[in-house]
Amino acid sequence: MPASFDASKPIYRQLATQIYWRILREEWKPGEKLPSVRDTAVQFGVNPNTVSRTYNEMERDGVVETKRGQGTFVTENKEVLLELRENLKQEQISQFTKEMKEMGFSTEDILSGVERYLKEEEND
Incomplete structure (x- = not known):
């Protein structure tokens, strides 16, 4: 089901916050692989480029790690x-x-x- 977003804030930041909440609730545990960019785009009803930017921002924050050819994973750094x-x-x-x-x-x-x-x- 597509998410509803606040038009006054960038969607990629709102998406990151929603994913962060899921990580904190341990819906996605440390070391666990996140859904693909395409799957996340479908789930939230956004463009895959938005999800890619979100994942890149989350990686800069150190919350996720991208492993080439394997995907994006929640950090294990407590x-x-x-x-x-x-x-x-x-x-x-x-x-x-x-x-x-x-x-x-x-x-x-x-x-x-x-x-x-x-x-x-x-x-x-």
Whole structure:
């Protein structure tokens, strides 16, 4: 099923983020081969050139490794994966807090709301 993308951001970056989330959820484990460029393009409903650019960016980030003639694999470097996890967490927190402050919520309002939400989640 093709993914929906935000027109205000480059598709290759959004695609990389979606793949990073899958890696962090261990849908693709360290050392595991990623789907081919063509298969990923079909899965996400994008041009194969976009996927190729995405894989190249991910390789520059050190999250994947391309082995000539074999394909693209998730790195086995745990430090890189931990750094990726932390970076994505900080991006999400930054985006969330920025939007909440734009809506007029104070730091205290945000913290109390998050605490209340997490407590309710624990009780479900």
